[in-house]
Amino acid sequence: MAEVVLNRSQARNALSTHLAGRIAAACAELATDHSLRAVVLSSADPRAFCVGADLKERAAMRDRDFMAQRLVFRRMFDAVRELPVPTVAAVRGWALGGGMELMLCCDLVVAAEDAVVGVPEVTLGIVPGGGATQLLAKRIGYGKAADLLFTGRKVPATEAERLGLVDRLVPADDVRAQALELAERIAANSPVAVRNARNALRRSLDVDLAAGLDIEDSAWRAAVFSDDRAEGVAAFVERRPAQWPGH
CATH class of the missing domain: 3.90.226.10 (2-enoyl-CoA Hydratase; Chain A, domain 1)
Structure with missing residues (x-):
């Protein structure tokens, strides 16, 4: 920060x-x-x-x-x-x-x-x-x-x-x-998830709902296939704080 x-x-x-x-x-x-x-x-x-x-x-x-x-x-x-x-x-x-x-x-x-x-x-x-x-x-x-x-x-x-x-x-x-x-x-949250969520939110301001949902889908895909997603799920299952790879 x-x-x-x-x-x-x-x-x-x-x-x-x-x-x-x-x-x-x-x-x-x-x-x-x-x-x-x-x-x-x-x-x-x-x-x-x-x-x-x-x-x-x-x-x-x-x-x-x-x-x-x-x-x-x-x-x-x-x-x-x-x-x-x-x-x-x-x-x-x-x-x-x-x-x-x-x-x-x-x-x-x-x-x-x-x-x-x-x-x-x-x-x-x-x-x-x-x-x-x-x-x-x-x-x-x-x-x-x-x-x-x-x-x-x-x-x-x-x-x-x-x-x-x-x-x-x-x-x-x-x-x-x-x-x-x-x-x-x-x-404290996943940097990959936060950056993609922010990008989707900002880009959605100037498009219609259908285009916005496509933007959201791209953000979801970028996050779900990231190392951060794997770490987030593992940390949840193991009941420990996540150590975000950030990529």
């Missing part, structure tokens, strides 16, 4: 070009680690998970600078989404704009009772560019996504949980520990 910690506390983890590049590089490196079983994305700042793009940096940017930064930001969001193992966002305080999109890139969200989330881009004359226009509707449905995207309003943690933006709501001081515990519970 690994943890990627956003640590630009002086700016509440506002996404500068440099920070986005570092996040992208960290996730790209993790993606090559075949022993990896889960990733937690967290913040060193108790006030904020991430407040979105660094608007102070952008105030001095020209059009060509925006386009150059755009490439870095897309690489960052893609790198988080494309991690090959389950990802858990540990959200405390503000998660706005690109910060909320980083959250949406993760499979699961553990949030503090003091968390506030939102995509306020339209209030600044821009459109979300980290996946919110696509990922929000997949997570909470078209109408609820339209409400958040078109109003730009900020949503408190209790409403975020009710909407389905947050999977687990916990006391503020417990967010990181609960996220790590969740990741560890995932990591």
